[in-house]
Amino acid sequence: MGFVDILLHIDGYPETASLEAVEPAIGFARLVDGKLTGLALSVDFPVATNRLAEVLLNLRQLEQEAEAKSLAACRERLAQFTSAAEAAGVFAGAEVEKCPLYAMAQVVGRRARTRDLCLVPVTGPLDGQAEVAATAVFESGRPVLVYKPAETAFRSLDKVVVAWDGSRSAARALADARPLLAQAREVRLVSIVREKPGVQPGATAEALRHLQAHGVPAFAEEVEGRGRAIGESLGAYLETQPADLLVMGAYGHSRLREFILGGATEYVLNDPTVPVLLSH
Numbered sequence: 001m002g003f004v005d006i007l008l009h010i011d012g013y014p015e016t017a018s019l020e021a022v023e024p025a026i027g028f029a030r031l032v033d034g035k036l037t038g039l040a041l042s043v044d045f046p047v048a049t050n051r052l053a054e055v056l057l058n059l060r061q062l063e064q065e066a067e068a069k070s071l072a073a074c075r076e077r078l079a080q081f082t083s084a085a086e087a088a089g090v091f092a093g094a095e096v097e098k099c100p101l102y103a104m105a106q107v108v109g110r111r112a113r114t115r116d117l118c119l120v121p122v123t124g125p126l127d128g129q130a131e132v133a134a135t136a137v138f139e140s141g142r143p144v145l146v147y148k149p150a151e152t153a154f155r156s157l158d159k160v161v162v163a164w165d166g167s168r169s170a171a172r173a174l175a176d177a178r179p180l181l182a183q184a185r186e187v188r189l190v191s192i193v194r195e196k197p198g199v200q201p202g203a204t205a206e207a208l209r210h211l212q213a214h215g216v217p218a219f220a221e222e223v224e225g226r227g228r229a230i231g232e233s234l235g236a237y238l239e240t241q242p243a244d245l246l247v248m249g250a251y252g253h254s255r256l257r258e259f260i261l262g263g264a265t266e267y268v269l270n271d272p273t274v275p276v277l278l279s280h
Contacts, residue, residue, distance in 0.1 A: 002179040003034045005092070007115040009108050009132060010081065012074040013043040013101060020149045021121035022081050024275075026088045027154035028119065028145070032179070035092035036119075038081040039111055040074035043067060044098045071098070105132045109139035118144045122272060130269040137250045137278045143176040144250075146268070147275040154244075154275070158185040161243040161274075162218075163234060163264070164207050165191060169249025173279035174207060177247040178214060180277070187211065187218035188241070192225035192233045231267025243274050250278040 008025045022038070029036040045063035078094040085091035099107045112118035118140060120133040129146075137144045147154075157180055164170050181187050189204040189211070204220035211218045225233045238246065250265045268276045 003032045003116045005114075005116045006032075006034045006036045006119060007108075007112055007117070008036055008038050008081075008119045009121075009129075009136075010038050010040040010074070010077055011121075011127070011129060011132075012041045012077075012096075013070045013104075018149070019077070019080050019084070021123070022077075022084060024121070024147055024149055024152040024154050025119045026085055026090055029085075029090035030088055031154055031157060032183075034090065034116070036085055036090045037093040037095065037115075038078055038085070039108070040078050040094075040096045041104050041107060042071040042074045042096060042098045043101050043104075046100065067098075071096070104128075105135035106139065108132050109135040112136045112140035112142050112144070115140075115142060118142060120144055120146050121149045122146055122269065123149060124271070133269055133278070134250075134252065134265070137280050138252060143173070143277055143279045145275060145277050146272050148272050151273075152275055157183055157244050159188070159241075159243045160184040160186070160245045160247060161188045161190055161238065161241070162207075163192070163246065163248035164189045164204050164220075165249075166203050166207075167249055167251075169251060169280050170207075171249070173247050173249045173277065174210070176279045177277050178211075178216070180245065180247075181211065181216045181218070182214070184216075184244075187216055188243075189218055189220045190234075190237060191220070191222050192230050193222045194224065194226045229263050229267070231264040234264060235267065235273060238274055246272075246274050246276045248276065248278060250280040252280075 074096045082094045118136045122129040133144055133146045189207055191203045193201050208220050223233055223237050
């Protein structure tokens with residue numbers, strides 16, 4: 001099975017995602033013969049309860065104006081998405097949902113549960129999309145593809161790098177990505193060895209055997225990780241070995257709705273240098 005039913009999150013507040021963020025998603029859907037549904041979330045502010053603030057600032061009117069602006073922007077972007085996706089033959093739907101600002105990430109995570117894949121464009125560390133992506137990864141049970149719009153085109157999947165440490169999350173990512181690996185020209189299993197006790201030379205042997213059993217032509221590489229954060233080691237490797245996609249397991253846990261991420265996960269979510277498929 002491939003990625004047939006794909007969800008794209010279109011950021012709706014404070015600024016609506018640009019068409020530049022939509023185009024790579026359409027390119028990816030075409031690449032994998034999938035269909036794409038755009039989901040735009042407009043902001044819903046709670047009713048003002050502070051009488052003094054209402055008298056002095058006309059707070060409720062300001063909230064209503066912000067809500068209307070967000071909804072109009074979402075509808076405009078969805079119309080543009082619909083036109084582009086239909087022209088590319090990958091359109092499956094366009095949906096707008098109103099929700100409180102604090103709940104947007106959770107809504108995306110919930111909606112992603114019944115999709116093969118969720119796409120989340122990330123423009124920078126401060127745009128809030130890293131939180132959306134992390135929530136979708138840890139709460140949906142489905143893989144999430146994170147990409148930087150300005151640097152992503154998805155014209156091919158010639159070279160895919162799989163970060164492998166033998167963990168459960170890495171195994172899940174490997175299985176989730178298998179349809180993509182099957183169509184790649186080159187697959188590299190990369191282990192950052194001696195960065196943590198469980199990852200020693202030879203750690204990729206079984207994963208390599210598994211991929212070869214499925215007819216995926218892959219080979220393994222080991223990168224010395226001692227004395228260096230794993231995210232930095234991966235980043236340095238990708239600088240010397242550019243790839244169309246990085247596949248890796250996501251690490252972290254939730255505490256009072258705040259995600260405490262593993263080092264490598266945080267590194268790729270905040271500023272992905274290549275598109276990253278994350279699974280947990």
